[in-house]
Amino acid sequence: MQKTNQFLKIGNKEFKSRLLVGTGKYSSLEVMQKSLLNTKCEIVTVAVRRIQGLDYGHEGLMESIDWKSIWMLPNTAGCTNAEEAIRVARLGRELAKLAGQDDNNFVKLEVIPNKKYLLPDPIGTLKAAEQLIKEGFTVLPYINSDPLIAKQLEEIGCATVMPLGSPIGSAQGIRNAANIAMIIEESRIPIIIDAGIGVPSEAAQALEMGADGVLINSAIALAKNPILMAQAFSKATEAGRDAYLSGRLQENLLANPSSPLDGVISNN
Secondary structure (H helix, E strand, O other): OOOOOOOEEEOOEEEOOOEEEEOOOOOOHHHHHHHHHHHOOOEEEEEHHHHHOOOOOOOOHHHHOOOOOOEEEEEOOOOOOHHHHHHHHHHHHHHHHHOOOOOOOEEEEOOOOOOOOOOOOHHHHHHHHHHHHHOOOEEEEEEOOOHHHHHHHHHHOOOOEEEOOOOOOOOOOOOOHHHHHHHHHHOOOOEEEEOOOOOHHHHHHHHHHOOOEEEEOHHHHOOOOHHHHHHHHHHHHHHHHHHHHHOOOOOOOOOOOOOOOOOOOOOO
């Protein structure tokens, strides 16, 4: 069934923009600020551990974003098991309060034990999600493009699921379109494609498929011109959504002339 909602609704919040943006890997806070502005995004994800530890590129990040107009999405990046992710999610909720968002219970749940491939642990993710939902969190779990785990997370009460298009930071695009299409088809909650998107056309593809949004970080932050790339992703996301709502021309094995054949001049 086609999802025709005007806004992206996650939990009890509605957003006009379907482009979520990360804050890591920018060359400077100034470039990040200008890039975020050009994306027209309303949700920005921040790594709780990196902000707490004042990791490189995260010093001053909290102060450089206008949290009155941007909704914070704390994430549990760096957590290797469910217990760690639960603790960091709780810290993230306090971080949102410090930013003035007292009612913000959002958390992007990441449980990633393998540092080589950075693939999410489905068992640890499910375990952490169950506990965080009990504690009143609005949980947005990062998952493999597995329709079964996506449905399980939906059934326990996750606000959305975020399947990867391809491995984090790989810029390989959407390598598992068939599985993602199944997740979209079977879901009653928003589906946000997270990880692997490298260029705006791939973001448009995700939205054209029926995904409700995309989360982009490396593809903007590591572009030669992040500020211009941010604008391109904003336009691509809007175009992809419009294309989905418009209803694409169906594929056909045979050619079909675009000009009418009636009145064609004949030599006979």
